Amino acid sequence: MATEEILKRVKWLRAELDKHNFLYYVQDAPEISDAEYDELMQELQRLEEDYPEVMAADSPTQRVGGRPAAEFDTVTHALPLLSLSNAYNEEDLRDFDRRIKRLAGVEHVDYVAELKIDGLTVALTYEDGVFVQGATRGDGVQGEEITANIKTIRSIPLRLRQRIPGRLLVRGEVYMKSQDFESLNNSRKNAGEALFANPRNAAAGSLRQLDPKITASRRLDAFFYDLVLWEGPNDTPPAGQWQVLQNLREWGFKVNPHSQLCADIEEAIEFCLKWTENRYELPYEIDGIVIKANSLRLQEELGATAKAPRAKIAFKFPAQEVTTTVRKIEVNVGRTGALTPLAILEPVKVAGSTVGRATLHNEDNIRDKEIMIGDTVVIRKAGDVIPEVVRVLKEKRTGKEQPFTMPSRCPVCQASVYREPGEAVARCQGSACPAQLKERIIHFASRDAMNIEGLGPAIVNLFVEKEIIKDPADLYSLQFEDLIGLERFGDKSVQNLLRAIATSKENPLPRLVFALGIRHVGAEVARKLVQHFRSLDALFHADQAELVSIPEVGEAIAESIIHYAREEQNRVLIEKLRQAGLNFTLAEQDGEEKPRPLTGLTFVLTGTLNTFTRSEAEELLRELGAKPTSSVSKSTDYLVVGADPGSKYEKAVKIGVQVLSEDQFQALLEEAREGE
Numbered sequence: 024m025a026t027e028e029i030l031k032r033v034k035w036l037r038a039e040l041d042k043h044n045f046l047y048y049v050q051d052a053p054e055i056s057d058a059e060y061d062e063l064m065q066e067l068q069r070l071e072e073d074y075p076e077v078m079a080a081d082s083p084t085q086r087v088g089g090r091p092a093a094e095f096d097t098v099t100h101a102l103p104l105l106s107l108s109n110a111y112n113e114e115d116l117r118d119f120d121r122r123i124k125r126l127a128g129v130e131h132v133d134y135v136a137e138l139k140i141d142g143l144t145v146a147l148t149y150e151d152g153v154f155v156q157g158a159t160r161g162d163g164v165q166g167e168e169i170t171a172n173i174k175t176i177r178s179i180p181l182r183l184r185q186r187i188p189g190r191l192l193v194r195g196e197v198y199m200k201s202q203d204f205e206s207l208n209n210s211r212k213n214a215g216e217a218l219f220a221n222p223r224n225a226a227a228g229s230l231r232q233l234d235p236k237i238t239a240s241r242r243l244d245a246f247f248y249d250l251v252l253w254e255g256p257n258d259t260p261p262a263g264q265w266q267v268l269q270n271l272r273e274w275g276f277k278v279n280p281h282s283q284l285c286a287d288i289e290e291a292i293e294f295c296l297k298w299t300e301n302r303y304e305l306p307y308e309i310d311g312i313v314i315k316a317n318s319l320r321l322q323e324e325l326g327a328t329a330k331a332p333r334a335k336i337a338f339k340f341p342a343q344e345v346t347t348t349v350r351k352i353e354v355n356v357g358r359t360g361a362l363t364p365l366a367i368l369e370p371v372k373v374a375g376s377t378v379g380r381a382t383l384h385n386e387d388n389i390r391d392k393e394i395m396i397g398d399t400v401v402i403r404k405a406g407d408v409i410p411e412v413v414r415v416l417k418e419k420r421t422g423k424e425q426p427f428t429m430p431s432r433c434p435v436c437q438a439s440v441y442r443e444p445g446e447a448v449a450r451c452q453g454s455a456c457p458a459q460l461k462e463r464i465i466h467f468a469s470r471d472a473m474n475i476e477g478l479g480p481a482i483v484n485l486f487v488e489k490e491i492i493k494d495p496a497d498l499y500s501l502q503f504e505d506l507i508g509l510e511r512f513g514d515k516s517v518q519n520l521l522r523a524i525a526t527s528k529e530n531p532l533p534r535l536v537f538a539l540g541i542r543h544v545g546a547e548v549a550r551k552l553v554q555h556f557r558s559l560d561a562l563f564h565a566d567q568a569e570l571v572s573i574p575e576v577g578e579a580i581a582e583s584i585i586h587y588a589r590e591e592q593n594r595v596l597i598e599k600l601r602q603a604g605l606n607f608t609l610a611e612q613d614g615e616e617k618p619r620p621l622t623g624l625t626f627v628l629t630g631t632l633n634t635f636t637r638s639e640a641e642e643l644l645r646e647l648g649a650k651p652t653s654s655v656s657k658s659t660d661y662l663v664v665g666a667d668p669g670s671k672y673e674k675a676v677k678i679g680v681q682v683l684s685e686d687q688f689q690a691l692l693e694e695a696r697e698g699e
């Protein structure tokens with residue numbers, strides 16, 4: 024049994040280690056050497072081993088990572104984690120300020136501006152000042168329980184520096200410093216392991232490890248910015264976000280030192296502009312600035328839309344542009360045979376990751392931008408994700424640049440290439456082109472199509488390369504013996520895949536129609552077609568007139584279906600699928616489309632919405648049964664008006680169409696969702 028003296032020593036060691044940990048990892052101001060620290064740690068470890076009864080979950084020895092878990096538990100967040108609306112320029116921020124003042128009926132609002140750290144959100148719970156649970160954001164409502172992994176992050180306090188009675192919920196961002204990301208990737212490269220695309224992915228990959236020892240071996244860090252729940256004494260809760268940051272700091276959390284209290288929106292805008300310039304000088308990546316109304320009372324009063332709080336906004340940086348050179352231009356072949364030229368670039372860092380290729384979209388784009396092989400070009404990541412060439416720096420030309428011409432034969436199967444008059448895209452005409460085949464099968468198996476779990480791009484590539492399948496229907500005749508022994512396949516994975524393929528036969532007809540990959544026939548059109556024809560045979564026997572009689576089916580879709588049905592290769596495929604026993608007709612009960620809450624209503628959107636992009640809003644409307652269209656007419660039911668609306672607004676007012684503000688639109692969507 025541990026004596027009084029030992030208990031005292033253990034307590035002292037823990038307090039001492041916590042203190043030096045804080046000085047080192049949070050304050051960046053160590054007072055003892057690493058060797059002295061290690062000595063204290065070893066003494067504590069020895070005592071805990073000798074006297075297991077003194078062990079505590081918040082002991083500094085617990086940071087090394089415990090036993091691996093089989094899977095993460097699910098945690099339901101006490102309060103859901105929302106996201107933020109975006110602002111892209113100064114005007115968006117001034118609009119945000121005006122909206123807040125209008126909604127709250129106040130004349131003056133001060134703000135806290137914080138760097139938006141590009142990592143992943145974590146929600147931590149402390150009880151009586153002791154860390155008890157950590158969770159990822161997940162879908163905002165439920166996340167994964169990652170307590171053991173959080174403990175390995177040295178800058179996160181296991182015990183607060185003040186005893187706060189009751190429960191305390193805080194949120195912050197776990198991230199990896201750019202330098203740590205580089206060295207992690209370097210060692211992964213040397214070990215022949217897959218590289219992380221950017222520090223954010225590396226942080227996510229490290230934090231969501233079932234084995235906390237792996238998390239412990241990665242250098243993760245965290246900044247905290249949010250106090251979600253406070254059960255401490257009632258007379259001391261913070262009144263503003265600025266005070267929250269001070270409190271978090273006093274309790275021992277690492278708070279970003281660049282946060283700033285701004286007297287008005289203009290000061291916050293200045294902060295945004297300053298960091299747009301300076302962001303690459305930081306040792307970690309940020310993807311914007313978060314502007315928050317300082318007053319917590321105001322934040323509460325304004326509440327939130329379905330997606331985001333009204334009193335906070337994220338300012339997003341404009342895409343970073345960098346220059347590099349075009350080494351060569353390759354051509355890719357897609358599912359529909361579309362040939363896409365791709366610039367192979369001298370690798371450069373753009374917005375946090377190394378870019379070595381950029382899509383050139385099509386021949387016309389290359390011609391319009393006058394891109395030549397060997398050119399110096401400006402590239403950026405569209406939406407900070409997909410790299411594209413913005414323009415050529417012609418003044419850098421040396422005369423050695425070569426023009427690009429689209430090949431007249433497919434680079435994969437050598438069949439001829441044809442570009443329809445009026446179309447931007449050139450296509451391979453070879454019906455057995457392996458590049459197209461791969462893409463067709465990947466699409467066939469994809470989630471919204473036949474949803475065959477486990478049949479991703481890598482497996483499809485393997486099957487096509489080994490000529491195990493020559494069309495999607497061949498999937499249904501695969502046998503155990505065909506797959507066992509292939510690389511990556513053991514008994515279990517073969518069985519799982521065969522089961523997933525067999526299950527997919529039960530899919531209702533709309534999925535199959537979409538899965539065939541007929542040009543212009545997306546999931547929604549497939550549903551409409553099946554509702555009308557009710558069988559695959561009826562669909563493929565339809566003529567142009569009948570097809571275009573269906574709302575939402577235009578001439579291009581009709582022609583594409585007729586063309587598809589005529590093609591000999593496709594007829595063979597359809598017969599094989601029939602033999603395999605797939606659903607070719609619509610079961611009675613699947614057919615009737617349930618009326619949805621907004622069925623029959625037509626919407627037009629104009630101006631910039633704050634809480635969604637145009638296409639997100641349209642998708643939501645479609646899901647609820649409404650029809651988004653692009654022009655206002657007498658048959659329009661609602662016009663939704665965002666910032667800077669166009670002439671549609673005047674027209675709607677003139678002809679008496681009902682106009683909705685974004686807030687009213689949100690309210691209508693919420694109501695409709697509840698009615699579903």
Ligand code: IVH
Pocket residue numbers: 104105106107137138139140141143144145195196248249313331332335337
């Ligand atoms: S406040 C309602 N402050 O950005 C959400 N978020 O879309 C309130 N983030 O993944 C978030 N730094 O974790 C806030 N200083 C900061 C932040 C920050 C990074 C992340 C956040 C979330 C995303 C918000």
